[in-house]
Amino acid sequence: MIFRFLRGAGNEPLERVQEKVRAMLELDRREFDLSMAALLGDAAAADVNAEVRSVDQKVNRLEREIRRELVVHSSVFGGIDSPSVLVYMSVVKDIERVGDYAKNLLDLARDGATLRGVPDEAEWRRTAEEVSTFIISAGEVFNRDDIRRGRELRGRGDEMLRRFDECVSALVRGEDQAPQGVGRALAYRYLKRVVAHLMNLLSAVIMPVDQLDYFDEDPEDRLTE
Secondary structure, eight states: OOOHHOOTOOOHHHHHHHHEEEEEEEHHHHHHHHHHHHHHHHHOHHHHHHHHHHHHHHHHHHHHHHHHHHHHHHHGGGGGGHHHHHHHHHHHHHHHOOOOOOOOHHHHHHHHOOOOTTHHHHHHHHHHHHHHHHHHHHHHHHHHTHHHHHHHHHHHHHHHHHHHHHHHHHHHHTOOOOOOOHHHHHHHHHHHHHHHHHHHHHHHHHHHGGTTTOOOOOOOSSOOO
């Protein structure tokens, strides 16, 4: 969309920002993988807690650095490049939130929740890998301005959001009586938020600037005009 034109090759300040966005997403994935390893019983929550917190602080520092650079960039270029500045300001907050929800997943493990040994453990492991891959894939779409793949990932993301909602509803209605019900319901909700914030990142590629940041809504609640 218009964002592709605005941040075209040769815009050195925005290229530096884009590199930091990529770094944030890589750190997000590290946080997520460590947290899910603890929740799945592959690592002790106490053993990964310090690293997860340290990585999250790096994400937060990069967000602040990006914001500072964008303010400087905006003051130099004025209104000419303001749409790009607005887009980056919006998406870096979504990227930062991915790390926050990764910490929430770790906190479940620290509170004693575990997915090790539950009847659907294999499905949880597949889901963890699916979301982990989605973090990097969304970042690749954003960095490459790949509209076609962005639309494809939007479909995959919507399917995950639907699946997570259905799983929570089954737990609430008592249809799912498997162990760790509270922990599993919260984990589904945190996973949904991770994916939803990545959907907002995708919106920067496949939607006009004025329609940015609505993909974290459920599909039926998104603005259509």
